[in-house]
Amino acid sequence: MQILLAIFLFFAALHPLAGWAAPAPLVLPAGAQKVTASGHLRMLADPGGKLDPDAALHAAGWRALPAAVSAGYTDDAIWLRLDVVRAAASPDEWVLRFSNAVLDDVRLYRLDGEGRWALQTAGADVPRAAWPVDARQVVFPLRLRAGADEQWLVRLHSKKAMSTELTLWPRAAFDESSRREYLYYGLQFGSYLLLILFHIFFWRMTREAHSGWYLLYVLSNATTEALTIAIPQQIFSMPNWLSDPMLGVSMAASIAVGTRFSILQLELSALYPRFSRGVMGATAAAALTGALLVLCGRYAAGVLVVQGAALPLIAVFIALATWLALRGHRPARAFLLIFGIFYAGVLVSFLRNMGVLPPNFWTNHAATLGAFVHMMLMSLRLNRRYAELRRAKDLAQAQAVRAVRALNERLEEQVALRTAALRQEIGRRAALEGELRAALEVETRTREEQQDFVAMVSHEFHTPLAIINTTAQQIARNPGAVWDKTLQRCQNLREASGRMAALVDEYLSADRMETSAATFRPQHCDPRVLLETVLAEWPAGRVEASMRDLPARLQCDPGLLRVALRNLLSNADRHAPQAQAIRFDAAMPADGGIQFTVSNDGDALPVDEIPRLFQKYFRGRIAQHKPGAGLGLYLVRRIAELHGGQVTLERTGSDGIVSFSMRLPA
Template sequence: MQSARAHLEWLPDASGRMTPQDVMSSSRWQALPGGVSAGYTADAVWVRLRVVWAPDVSGDWVLRLTNSLLDDVRLYRRNEAGDWQARRSGEVMLRSNWEIDDHSVVLPLKPGPAGQEWLLLRLQSKNAMSTAVELWPRATYDDASRRDALSYGLYFGCYLLLILFHAFFWRMTREAQSGWYLLYVSVNALTEMLTVGLPQQVFDLPMTLSDPLLGLAICSSLAVGLQFTLQQLELPPDWRRYRQILLPCAVAVSLISAALVLSGQYAAGVLLVQRVSMVLIVLIVATAVRLLVRGHRPARFFLLAFGIFYAGVLVSYLRNMGLVPPGLLADNAAALGTMIHMVMMSLRLNSRYDGLRREKEQAQAEAVRAVRALNESLEDQVAARTTALRKEISRRERLEQELRQALEMERRIKEEQQDFVAMVSHEFRTPLAIISTTAQQIAKNLDAAREKTLTRCRNLREATGRMTALVDEYLTVDRMDAGSNAFRPEPCQPGTLLESIRAEWPAGRVALSLRALPVSFACDAGLLRVALRNLLANADRHAPAGDVIHIQAEGLADGRLQLTVSNGGEPIPAEETGALFQKYFRGRQARRAPGAGLGLYLVQRIAAMHGGEVALTSDGSQTPITFRMLLPGQAIEGQRTTTPA
């Protein structure tokens, strides 16, 4: 490859109408020490190169311009007749129409006759007018082109790997810095690929599409780059105002520049972004240095990673502005700086994420321990609370049971009161009426016959006796309900007690049978007498007149005393047998005779106080009506006796 450096001359053409004859005759040619470097210019630029062909030069050659974004490139060369002939290339033509398929302008060149020859180039571009001019033997160029394609493939392959890796990484983590870095790398990769002309070559993009796309990528890189830069610098909280001013200004410049590019003022929009970027680079670097002096740790890595990137961008900017001549280093400074910067940032982000992951795992472990401790504490509290609740539930269940019992007792008391009122209204009213009526009769007939007066007196005694019996029954009930003093067991002779009770009834009405009775038996004689009287009274009310009521007393082998009372009469209805021992209960048959409904109730209570029981053993349907009372007891002394009926 033969570089044309130091062999070039250039001539600006502001009108753009000069012909090869005009420029060759012009006296305004200026020597170029390096390549073409005219910055952003709307003028056409003429470049001439004096080539001396040696006699032994043969084979095909090519003329290569290193700038891939030249809009219009024309090569003028004299033919055998001495006329200038033009060959055209550049982005005004589709890449498919270029003579040689390459990402930059390459024109085939046949060696001329031995001796001197002038080559004229006419260049125009809305991008920076900066390019080197090279002459290559075709075979050498083909080899270099393949190596060039391989290097670009590796270079942008690294970009693709970075993009894919961080896209996958961001999709997994949704971490903000990773997302911004993905956008940052993507914008830079797109800008560089369009700058070297690879998408235009591969996809045959027209200039009307590729230039606006490149301009928008450059404009967006300002806002995206500043956002990512400030994230990496990790400004302290007291610099919050600084960030709030800087970032909106960069966004505004990006939007204005994009509007200029889309309106056709490409150079104005791109220049605005590049100049503001240079100012921001100086400002950001100064900020990082100041933070580094204050001991801000992220500033050290920032100056290293972004310093390399900023150096490449600065060299590229100076080349575009025509302040640095094009060359291998100048042309690739931005790409090299960007690649090193991207690799360092990827390592930094991976290291940062690894640190965040370890912190997260540690935090999760701490959280698990805290949750476990909290769960244990909660379990203890729940267990304690559960125990308390169970106790409370048990207490409330007891209270509920007691309340139910109290309500049931209240219900029974109410029923007993109603029965008592009904009984009093009936049982007490009748004898009182008899007493009142008899007293009136006596008062009206003071001179009545003796027999009538005696009859009336007997009626008075019977009525008063009936009321006395009712009162005794109530007093007995009150005594038993009074408490522990109601039951006073003492030794007694059961045979004597039974004989005395039988004597209270008319002769022949009650028959007594005694078997193996103990001489002495522990009982409350008064209560037992009441119980037996009530059993006999109940039998007397139901037994027909003239029938014998049978009492049988027997001492059992286990020490208990068994008493049975049997009588004839109508059978007791089956539906009444379960309620016979209820307080104030009176069956249909009992309602025919006076009574309070307390007799059998007292019998049951007295039997229970003695630790025994009373039951209806026959309802009279098959055998006589029979009540049996069992009383546990212990013979005190003496022998068992047997008395015939």
């Protein structure tokens, strides 16, 4: 207790020295993070609350605050002065939030562009519907003027503890923080609700005094915490004349119930019955006095009586538990751990309310966090105690339970071994199934390629052979025919044999590209010269070419690239009407490389054939009556892959245009 008093006097001695340093203006940053006004505020006490903003602004007695507002319980109105500088690119919309959720009267004065004070009000004395922002604590929305520094005055008045931290948030960051905060409180009070329901059920089963008093203990503490952070006030729009008495009476009830529960946990009634009755009587008297003062409208006096009784009780219980623990009293050891956390939070909260400690996240939530951890540990402690009581009853059945457990373990081991063996067998079968499925897919693909190849050979080779046979018969039957007819028939023979030779060359080229990548010989070339060479093979007017923004050099295999472009153009030539030109476009994309696009007018491609267009030997229904081996698009894809690029079907002909695009990287 002497140590706590020394700490109290130390902070109280430092507190008045804060007024000597002049605070710097608060600079609102360009980012989306919050900023605190702590260290940038000046404070002025207004006894009786008689000053208006102009009088307060020019009054003497302003002093700088080193941290947040921490004035304890006071009847004075407190004025705060804050100079705000807006950084470049700072957001327009901000909010000013007060950490204390139960302040009675909060007013914000801002000078507008014409030198008049704009006022926003909130607080417990103001109806919730009139608050600028529907939140737990006071929040003022702010829209800052561009390029203008501002000076704000805040007037605070409350019968509760005058301790609060002012923070400014960008509106988007505040909304996100509020959602996380409500999630946190939802989880916290959801845990409390589950804890209460569990112990209601537990108490109805056991009818133990510990369980009943713990249930009252949790209910009183949860009610106090909820009212302190103003969650019921916000949800139910609770007026101040109702919430303040509820909070004060709840705090008074908490100290009485907590004292009784502490006596039960330390088992003091059996060790020191007279002492226990004396402590309980004094605590009940203090709690009743504090509750009556609160109900009579003297909230600050009532709360100070309750908190003034709580601090000595904390010291007494901690000292007594320490002494009993040193003597080997087991309940005292658990008490020191479980209640020590709660008492530490209460002590920090009390010192903050008295103005000794500055308000911040930890001092604002010390009691809440300490109580939550305390409740969880206490619940575990009660469950453990109940388990210890049940253990004595279960000793007679322990042997049978162990025997059954051992039998179950043996059965589980056997089941586990058998399950592992079955899993291994299933794994082997699954692997075999995967191999068979892959082999079946390869065999199916090979059979499809073979069928396509046979169909191609039977069609593409049969026609030239028929021409050769028919022409040879004509020459044999008419050896004396006129020379012009004989020349024409020889020309037919050459064209038929040339068509067969081209088919054989195309097949051999595809086969070589399939079996080896040694044919790929990249080198630097001029893409414009290469394209002009390919386009020169087509009659004038058949191809409309567009070449723009081509790279000066291209790393490629010129021979293979000519084959790919020639096949794309040949494919379009076979399917495009003779009266319509083929469109060829070559350009350099934004990320480098080169892209070739070949488009032609034509019928829509069947949907079921699109996935097989680049398959070897595949010829669709549209191409059945046109020359070709089904290798052109396959070769284009292989050549694009060798160059590290890809070929895609851009337009399927659903709009009357079929378009293929081949893209090569830089």
